[in-house]
Amino acid sequence: MNVPSSLLAPSLAAPISIIRPRIVEFGSGALRAAARFAKAENCRRILVVADAFNAGRIDALGLPGEVAVFGEVRPEPDVPNLEAAIRRAEEVEPDLVIGFGGGSAMDIAKLVAALAGSGQRIADVVGAEKVAGRRARLMQVPTTAGTGSEAGTRALVTDPASQNKLAVQSVHMLADIAIVDPDLTLSLPPAVTAASGVDAMAHCVEAFTSRKAHPLIDMYALEGTRLVGRYLSRAIRDGSDVESRAGLSLASLYGGFCLGPVNTTSGHAVAYPLGTRHHVAHGAANALVFPHTLAFNAPAAPEKTAAVLEALGLRAGRNEGEVLEAAHRYCADLGCEMRLSALQVPREDLGAMAREAHAIRRLLDNNPRPISEAEILAIYEAAY
Structure with missing residues (x-):
């Protein structure tokens, strides 16, 4: 790929920090890595966070152990939607949270993994690096090709009172594994x-x-x-x-x-x-x-x-x-x-x-x- 040097010169020496999921599995059939990861990490209680459509096809993940589902993620999810997902996670006490869907499902999965059982609420963590930690492992499995949320450390939810996006950024919301299987997008x-x-x-x-x-x-x-x-x-x-x-x-x-x-x-x-x-x-x-x-x-x-x-x-x-x-x-x-x-x-x-x-x-x-x-x-x- 040839990028003109004039486009690169102004910021060539600027410092930058890059973080990526520990594992990225990409390609047709990559979804098989979901079960391999769960077994290798000895995950016994799994919570899949999904929209209604993808909640109906979680069998494709082939997961071992006890699998619970929060299948009510809405498009442009808001704080009440997030709080419902957190309540479900606190019932399940998962050792693995999986975001399975588009950006909305993956963003909610990040926040669920970070906040469930932590004592922190969404209002406590808006901004950069305010999340205290994370107990569960996090897997992200996109079913659309748009948001790229599987790769990053940000999550967005809407505050219904102000009608503004609340943005949370934390290294604790970085996926342990991102599985990008284009076969999951064939039905779009x-x-x-x-x-x-x-x-x-x-x-x-x-x-x-x-x-x-x-x-x-x-x-x-x-x-x-x-x-x-x-x-x-x-x-x-x-x-x-x-x-x-x-x-x-x-x-x-x-x-x-x-x-x-x-x-x-x-x-x-x-x-x-x-x-x-x-x-x-x-x-x-x-x-x-x-x-x-x-x-x-x-x-x-x-x-x-x-x-x-x-x-x-x-x-x-x-x-x-x-x-x-x-x-x-x-x-x-x-x-x-x-x-x-x-x-x-x-x-x-x-x-x-x-x-x-x-x-x-x-x-x-x-x-x-x-x-x-x-x-x-x-x-x-x-x-x-």
Whole structure:
């Protein structure tokens, strides 16, 4: 992979810390590693944390011993959903917690493994490195190719009172083993494939163009973007194409590698209120927002923006308008909904959404170009 040296030079000597799951099993059939790990670690009480669909197929994990299930993880899970999962874990007292599903299930699994029986509550651990420890082992098994949550140490839940995301980061939430088997994604319908693929790509692109970008992460970020450009439309056309599913699973994993040391920027900040206030699926929200924030940031990162467009197979734009047009057409051609109005977001809520997005400083402070509340509102208006 050739990355122009001009893209790497500014941060080449900057210090960075990289952590990964102790074991990463990747590829078709990798799911067999779940039973091997549980047996090797002598795990006797296992709790699988899943959404309703995946709770119905936990037999695929082939687990030994006593297996309990919390199968009620909701999309965009909130604090009450987390607390219900913690209560279930405190009944089971598991020695192994497994996140089995998309990012929501894996994030809840992280928090359950860290908080159940600890005496700490979610309010005690919001922020960085406030988790006291972890008793159970943690396995993550993604069934979508988007969030990359299996690779990282962050978890997000929605506070229903404030309608904001609560972000927790801790080394104690890093998986002991991440099992990425693209066969588990073969049943994903085209719309979910498209939205989750754009989410993986957004993780990579935002990390690549971030003020905190680093060459050690750039290689994952740019290659993850290239994988999405190469395989996403193929997987949408033919969901049984195992090679394209594997390419997207790898892109998602690379996106997860980007999140820990660098994280996302304005794209995710602008997308979050769509999920917390209006229950728009996270991937769909990112797809709608992505062209607008890529174009907004283009003047501050022109070379990297051109590299992103090239990685997606698009002609590099010379200005914000051309970047917006190219990226918008790319997402629309994937079948993503690109209008807020079609997602039942009321126009009168756009101002409150802009205020909430602008307050997410943990992401916006990474953005390569300062963005005001008024500019965020303008993005919502343009996307309406």
